[in-house]
Amino acid sequence: MRFGRGEGHIAVITGASSGIGAAIARELVRRQTFVILSGRNEEALDKLAAELGAETCAVIPADLSTAEGCRKLFESSLAYSPDVLINNAGYGIYGRFDETDAEKETGLVDLNVRAMHILFKLYGDEFERNGRGYILNTASLAGFMPGPLMASYYASKAYVLRLTQAVWLEKLFTGSKVKVSVLCPGPVDTKFNETAGITGFFKGITAEECAKAAIDGMEHGLPMILPSAVVKAVAVMSAVTPALVAGTFAYLAQKGKKRI
Numbered sequence: 162m163r164f165g166r167g168e169g170h171i172a173v174i175t176g177a178s179s180g181i182g183a184a185i186a187r188e189l190v191r192r193q194t195f196v197i198l199s200g201r202n203e204e205a206l207d208k209l210a211a212e213l214g215a216e217t218c219a220v221i222p223a224d225l226s227t228a229e230g231c232r233k234l235f236e237s238s239l240a241y242s243p244d245v246l247i248n249n250a251g252y253g254i255y256g257r258f259d260e261t262d263a264e265k266e267t268g269l270v271d272l273n274v275r276a277m278h279i280l281f282k283l284y285g286d287e288f289e290r291n292g293r294g295y296i297l298n299t300a301s302l303a304g305f306m307p308g309p310l311m312a313s314y315y316a317s318k319a320y321v322l323r324l325t326q327a328v329w330l331e332k333l334f335t336g337s338k339v340k341v342s343v344l345c346p347g348p349v350d351t352k353f354n355e356t357a358g359i360t361g362f363f364k365g366i367t368a369e370e371c372a373k374a375a376i377d378g379m380e381h382g383l384p385m386i387l388p389s390a391v392v393k394a395v396a397v398m399s400a401v402t403p404a405l406v407a408g409t410f411a412y413l414a415q416k417g418k419k420r421i
């Protein structure tokens with residue numbers, strides 16, 4: 162199965178209303194995939210749908226911070242017989258763990274961890290029943306190390322990373338036709354920082370560059386997609402560096418960010 166070779170893939174994309182998700186939607190449509198756009202911001206989803214063209218996409222708005230929202234998206238999307246899940250919605254919170262808002266933090270866990278997990282399982286089971294499919298979970302370079310000043314965000318992405326790697330191995334050892342990959346970007350120019358209430362510290366790659374690398378990697382069933390040379394280097398360094406040392410570098414990088 163290859164994207165853009167008339168295979169007629171149908172992809173559900175969470176977090177499609179902006180940033181990396183919207184760029185993945187554009188890239189998949191360029192590769193002849195029908196896309197189902199999901200997010201809460203219906204205006205942004207409708208705008209993207211109008212840009213992509215009615216024959217190439219559908220919109221299913223959903224708030225994934227609740228289990229019902231996840232199930233609603235899954236059940237509504239089944240009418241289209243999807244064979245691809247881009248499990249991408251997520252956000253970060255900036256600040257010391259003893260000063261951040263507890264409700265916002267648990268909201269982050271509900272989206273970045275619980276919703277990601279529920280959708281991974283629902284679509285994973287469905288794709289196994291159908292004997293084929295692709296799942297791309299969006300983690301982050303943040304998943305490789307402790308992240309002081311964005312502690313819960315980094316921890317949430319470690320969960321996405323480890324869960325996907327473990328399932329990738331299960332699929333390998335059972336000869337499954339369902340391919341799972343985890344996308345681990347470093348900084349990408351999106352409204353991620355604005356949502357987290359900070360300015361960026363490092364120059365990011367574009368969402369388009371990230372999307373292209375993501376789909377190329379997913380198509381080839383790569384376990385882990387590191388969408389730039391810098392990200393690859395940091396991932397290797399953090400794998401051979403004690404966690405508290407890597408975490409200290411993360412702290413210095415986070416400390417350089419300004420609140421907005």
Ligand SMILES: NC(=O)c1ccc[n+]([C@@H]2O[C@H](COP(=O)([O-])OP(=O)(O)OC[C@H]3O[C@@H](n4cnc5c(N)ncnc54)[C@H](OP(=O)(O)O)[C@@H]3O)[C@@H](O)[C@H]2O)c1
Pocket residue numbers: 175176177178179180181182199200201202203205223224225226249250251252253272299300301302345346347348349350351352353354356365
């Ligand atoms: N940008 C980076 O530097 C970077 C680096 C590494 C990893 N990532 C990861 O990449 C993914 C996409 O982020 P991005 O950079 O593209 O940021 P973004 O432009 O802020 O996109 C975040 C997306 O998540 C959706 N979302 C937020 N809360 C939601 C909810 N309760 N229910 C459903 N959807 C929700 C948003 O849609 P609505 O507002 O319409 O709901 C939006 O489409 C995230 O998982 C992020 O952690 C980003």
